[in-house]
Amino acid sequence: MDFFSYVSQHWERISFLGMQHLQLVLIAVLCAGVVSLGLVAATERLPRVRAALLSFTGTLLTIPSFALFALLIPVFGLGVLPTILALTVYAVFPIARNTVTGLEGVDPSVIDAARGMGMSATRRLFLVRLPLAWPVILNGFRVATIMVVATAAIGAAVNGPGLGELIFRGLSRIGGANALNEALSGVVAIAVVAAVLDLIFVAIGKLTTSKGLHV
């Protein structure tokens, strides 16, 4: 059976796992977003703590994903929870790093003018600093999302949901009937999910960034 007829025959399963994969990624990125923005906000006046946290979350990123999933098994068992947790851990760093970079990159003279006209710290944050840092922050979300789409496949190793299941099952019985097609369908579907999410981020960026920053 060729690849395309395999896909059309198993379309229901592939699309189901694809939706699962997508949900998994979005939940993890959302959690990571809340954690990252919380960390950045909490360390607003603690630059040393912030630097330490950034390098710590950066270090977490270097743990091989297989190892991280395995490490979580004794504590959280198998299934959805450890998968989401591991993916969240990976997504925190790019989001936090870009949020900090974005906020630090805001032109100091703009902040000075904002203070000089009597804007409170809260007003400055929501009216000036966040909107100006937004393109960079959004890019952090984008990088985290794409990264997590790929890593989520490993979640199948701990019985997690998503397209990883196709790859792992296919590979485990390689040589068998349609084994290669099964693994391949997982790989391609993951690439499609990543591409679609990337396009969505481009669209969000266009829609939510002030025209004044494009010109």
Place this chain on the structure above:
Amino acid sequence: MSDSVATESMIRLVEVTKRYPNTPADAVRPLSMEIRRGEFVVFVGPSGCGKTTMLRMINRLIEPTAGQIWIDGRDVTHTDPDELRRHIGYVIQQVGLMPHMSVARNISLVPEMLGWDKRRTAARVDELLDLVGLEPGTFRARYPKQLSGGQQQRVGVARALAADPPLMLMDEPFGAIDPIARDRLQDEFLALQERIRKTIVFVTHDIDEALKLGDRIAIFAEGSRLAQFDTPREILSRPADDFVRSFIGERAAIRLLSVVTVGEVAGRAPATDRPGEALSAQPEEPVSAVLDRMLTQNRQILEVGGKRVLAQDLLFASTGDRQDPA
């Protein structure tokens, strides 16, 4: 000009001091000064003399370590700084327009914070754009990046004037603008000030700009020492010390010609009965401008207020009371 200015004080600084932690000397040593309502005061001095620090203490962007700041009869040293700043215009060299907001929105920020309604704010935006020489229909919806440096600073001035504050603080506002545009902006700003009569504190390191713009000039020396605080004319004709003398540089007598008017000078100069065609001038014109016309039109005699004066007498009468031991 100065007699139309009320003598009431707008800003009173009392022993205002700034010292940063772990530094041996004051960044600004105790400074006391009074600035009158409607007066245009320029702080000038070499870099590191504390003039910008001093300016930023007036709206408390930098908190003074000691001393009091009175604005409009109120001690503002311990009031809410954000509230204070909403009633003081602030213009900086880098302009600092919000790049993600349109020109109109930039100008509306302070009125919004003060709770103006939309219609009043919109009308004020157009009025201000007109005032700073930008056509509202063309510029209202533009973004800062679509403007030249000079246009950006016009918007910066409009923004500072938005809520009609009685006091404006300006930190080298024309410093980053090319010389030709700067000269024009200075002239326009002087004309604007004639109309709106704000109290202005203006920082520059350029003595020529200070002499051109200021009603009074505060010359700061290294270590934030206030070397002289006086009118351009007094500074040019009676520099307080060697520092001031070297700071105003050579050609002080020539520079004096642009701060004295032919009206006052003609009173001191002898009248002439030499025949010939005279150039007539208004009494309030500066001597330098009138001399320039005399030279280009090849006239040796000036007629002002019915009195005929020779060019050379005009010159010496202009600089006659200058005292310069050097």
